[in-house]
Amino acid sequence: MLGDEANDAQALGLDQMLLLDRMDEGSADNDPLYPFALDELLCRSAGQGGPAICHIWRHPRAFIMGLRDSRLPAAYEAQQWLEAQGWSTAVRHSGGAAVPLDYGVVNVSLILPKSDTLDFRFHGDFERMYGLIRHALRSTGRQVDKGEIAGAYCPGDYDLSIGGLKFCGIAQRRQAHAYIVQAFVVAAGSGRERASLVRSFYERAAGGDRNADYPRVTEESTASLEELAGLGPNAAEVFAEALKRVIRSGQTVTGMQEAAASLNMPTEERIRDMIGTLRGRYAIGPGGN
Secondary structure (H helix, E strand, C coil), X not given: CCCCCCCHHHHCCCCCCEEEEECCCCCCCCCCCHHHHHHHHHHHHHHCCCCCEEEEECCCEEEEECHHHHCCCCHHHHHHHHHHCCCEEEECCCCCCCEEEECCEEEEEEEEECCCCCCCCCHHHHHHHHHHHHHXXXXXXXXXXXXXXXXXXXXXXXXXXXXXXXXXXXXXXECCCEEEEEEEEECCCCHHHHHHHHHHHHHHHCCCCCCCCCCCCCHHHECCHHHHHCCCCCHHHHHXXXXXXXXXXXXXXXXXXXXXXXXXXXXXXXXXXXXXXXXXXXXXXCCCC
């Protein structure tokens, strides 16, 4: 079993956080923007006195692009190529670049109110996510490092890696009174195959423009926790359970009662409206956004 549940959440500043476990709960039509719309609404709620939430979710088959990706010369044609292969596609409004999602990828959102609305620093937010994932993997004996991995997809200063191979990327979305830190964790399956897909997307999206600004992805840059930490073929479920144990270590009965009382779970109608807003605002058209 992973993790040591000795008050890890309090040490990370994640105590009294509600868990929203949607590992096995997809929306009716598996819209890839559903979890992003839900996060956006829960973040608004957190900024208005709602509870901090850890949202854990998966998607069966989606390719999520960043805003910069959507502006590449042939992004629309690359999107059409993905959809012809059965991938749902969407553009996210948080930071980061393209990531493929499937049931082997665990997505984690930390939704937290701002203690100071004038605080625009974000490294502390990324550190919280890094600490949560590192604590969850502690008992594997593997060292989890942070820092950009050359050739990895969705590159950034907070790439998380084991032995020089990336397994996780972190992005964020900030509102006026709350923020979301989002991580995708490649837990099960082949990191190389996912990196190959992203590389093919970029080659098409660049439209032959060698000077186009996009990550130069290499297949050998990325691996899964199944490959790196020996978690087995059920690595996604094993890792998710470890995350939940860390979060639960900071919960108390009284704290959870108060958090639940302040939770304003958005209705399906509000989520659908937000999906429409996000898709309309960030959709890719022929010739780019």
